[in-house]
Amino acid sequence: MSTDVTDRSGPGIRGDGAVGADNATDRRVRRLLFGCAVITVLTTLAIFFVLIDNAASYFFGAKLTEMLLGASVERTVTFTEFFSGTRWAPDHATPGHGVLPIVFGTLAITVGAAFVSIPIGTATAIYLSEYSSKSVRSKLKPTLEILAGIPTIVYGYFAIAFINPVIVAPIAETLFGINMGRYSLLSGMLVVGIMTIPMVSSISEDAMSAVPDDLRNGAYALGATKFDVSTRIVLPASISGVFASYILAVSRAIGETMAVTLAAGMQPQITANPFAEIMTMTAYMVKMARGTTAVGTVEYQSLFAVGLLLFVMTLSMNLLNDWFKRRFQEEYR
Amino acid sequence: MSTEEQSLITTEVQTENTTRADRPDETVLEARSLDVYYGQDQALTDVSIEIPEHKVTAMIGPSGCGKSTFLRSINRMNDQIDACRVDGELSFHGKNVYDEDVDPVALRRKIGQVFQKPNPFPKSIYENVAYGLRVQGTVDDVDLDDAVEQALRGAALWDEVEGKLDSSGLDLSGGQQQRLCIARAIATDPEVILMDEPTSALDPVAASKIEDLIDELVEEYTVVIVTHNMQQAARISDRTAVFLTGGELVEFDDTASIFEDPADDRVEDYITGKFG
Numbered sequence A: 001m002s003t004d005v006t007d008r009s010g011p012g013i014r015g016d017g018a019v020g021a022d023n024a025t026d027r028r029v030r031r032l033l034f035g036c037a038v039i040t041v042l043t044t045l046a047i048f049f050v051l052i053d054n055a056a057s058y059f060f061g062a063k064l065t066e067m068l069l070g071a072s073v074e075r076t077v078t079f080t081e082f083f084s085g086t087r088w089a090p091d092h093a094t095p096g097h098g099v100l101p102i103v104f105g106t107l108a109i110t111v112g113a114a115f116v117s118i119p120i121g122t123a124t125a126i127y128l129s130e131y132s133s134k135s136v137r138s139k140l141k142p143t144l145e146i147l148a149g150i151p152t153i154v155y156g157y158f159a160i161a162f163i164n165p166v167i168v169a170p171i172a173e174t175l176f177g178i179n180m181g182r183y184s185l186l187s188g189m190l191v192v193g194i195m196t197i198p199m200v201s202s203i204s205e206d207a208m209s210a211v212p213d214d215l216r217n218g219a220y221a222l223g224a225t226k227f228d229v230s231t232r233i234v235l236p237a238s239i240s241g242v243f244a245s246y247i248l249a250v251s252r253a254i255g256e257t258m259a260v261t262l263a264a265g266m267q268p269q270i271t272a273n274p275f276a277e278i279m280t281m282t283a284y285m286v287k288m289a290r291g292t293t294a295v296g297t298v299e300y301q302s303l304f305a306v307g308l309l310l311f312v313m314t315l316s317m318n319l320l321n322d323w324f325k326r327r328f329q330e331e332y333r
Numbered sequence B: 001m002s003t004e005e006q007s008l009i010t011t012e013v014q015t016e017n018t019t020r021a022d023r024p025d026e027t028v029l030e031a032r033s034l035d036v037y038y039g040q041d042q043a044l045t046d047v048s049i050e051i052p053e054h055k056v057t058a059m060i061g062p063s064g065c066g067k068s069t070f071l072r073s074i075n076r077m078n079d080q081i082d083a084c085r086v087d088g089e090l091s092f093h094g095k096n097v098y099d100e101d102v103d104p105v106a107l108r109r110k111i112g113q114v115f116q117k118p119n120p121f122p123k124s125i126y127e128n129v130a131y132g133l134r135v136q137g138t139v140d141d142v143d144l145d146d147a148v149e150q151a152l153r154g155a156a157l158w159d160e161v162e163g164k165l166d167s168s169g170l171d172l173s174g175g176q177q178q179r180l181c182i183a184r185a186i187a188t189d190p191e192v193i194l195m196d197e198p199t200s201a202l203d204p205v206a207a208s209k210i211e212d213l214i215d216e217l218v219e220e221y222t223v224v225i226v227t228h229n230m231q232q233a234a235r236i237s238d239r240t241a242v243f244l245t246g247g248e249l250v251e252f253d254d255t256a257s258i259f260e261d262p263a264d265d266r267v268e269d270y271i272t273g274k275f276g
């Protein structure tokens, strides 16, 4: 049998030199892309590690790495105090290490914002996808995208300059007789809610527009109204995308920093008064990071404990989103 | 089987057919000089036709001649298409459906439609059939379970889905899905059922089930069906309308006359496959 490949006349599918070179390029491209993917993963892991490492020194007086090198463990802050204490003042002369007030601040803002962004965002999405004419949609969609692109600090000043003094303060004064300061929980809720409307509406709208017209026509032919079609066909059929937009908006609200600091203030407290100043976890972290606290002190390390907690909160939102996506796949084909 | 038995069956079928054909014509739908445009393009030109009640009327013609357009202008599904404009008159029981005071939603509750591609909702079989009753707000007046069962029986699907009404309509086969869509359409008890190539996405066995079903449906409903299949039109319809390119209704007559002795040469050419 001949081993000379050139002797055989193949049907034109034999790889010649050019194909071989293509394969080599393919391999290089693949390695490059893989390298980029690895960098992303490594960065995430590094952040997670730094958070845990430093948070350990908040609770145990030594970083994980130091402990491995034989540093002695000394309980500085107990988990009980951290998770159940209601006074948060790590940098005070008589420090308080209860994280609840700032967790309350973050959750209150998040829930309040969701009450603004979810109904308005969903309604906007339904309007854009089902009701609006082409010309209206072509103007409204870009406007929403501009809204989504405004830096959050601008929203913060919008809250300071407008929402708080013009909307919230007069309500507090005339309806409740409360004399309000420059910051309030309510204005934080409103500004974060407004900020996240475009996120809900544009992602939900994409999901709704992806529902095939066959389904709409089937419903219209049965004598369904536009409202029936929107609420009983389009919304259920696109529910996983719509829900994903809610989760994203909520995650964004949890992690939101600048706007919320400027709108809601820096006063850690658990309160039912929407006109009071509060502090979120992110606001605390800003305060610590840019403050005068010496690196390595317990109050400085509290930054990482709070950061880790925040990370866990947004991570669980992501996991919830994944679970929901798997549970409610878009069923239409 | 004896030949006697066989001939008996044949006569029986024939008798049934004669009774249906012998029924006097009551016009239920009537188009008069109907023109339909998509933007600048005219899809239907001066169509006039009287569609009789409790009969199967077939629409045939080459692709793009406006059959679907005509069907959609009956239940005003063309309203969904921005560029579409309708001129002329289309009346349902003598009332022009394009009059100002006609509500297309109410109209569609009287005139159901089955589409070319089976399009069950991503819901359970039960909810698919119940959907029409729910949106029409008639759920309180009827026993829903009973209505769903009746509709599924009417669509010859009950025996196949009886035990699994809660499973998704999308898990059925294509032919079953199409019968589910028919069940969905008859659940609300319309007067007319429009079918746009209801069997073109189905295999011959599933298609013949639908054909048998149409034969039964016409006892209670008026059926208007678009088909590309001449044999199908010849088999199941009482009347046949032939559209040709340009959106013209060229001939409309008893199915037998159309297929045996068409008046128009172009129709004869189309039917014998010379063009189209």
Ligand SMILES: Nc1ncnc2c1ncn2[C@@H]1O[C@H](COP(=O)(O)OP(=O)(O)OP(=O)(O)O)[C@@H](O)[C@H]1O
Binding pocket: B038, B043, B061, B062, B063, B064, B065, B066, B067, B068, B069, B070, B081, B083
């Ligand atoms: N939504 C639409 N927008 C613009 N033009 C359309 C639209 N639907 C149909 N048309 C045009 O109208 C004409 C008739 O189309 P129609 O779908 O009614 O034909 P048909 O007879 O049903 O064809 P087929 O047998 O292929 O289904 C065609 O020229 C088509 O291009």
Ligand SMILES: [Mg+2]
Binding pocket: B067, B068, B069, B196
């Ligand atoms: Mg068609």
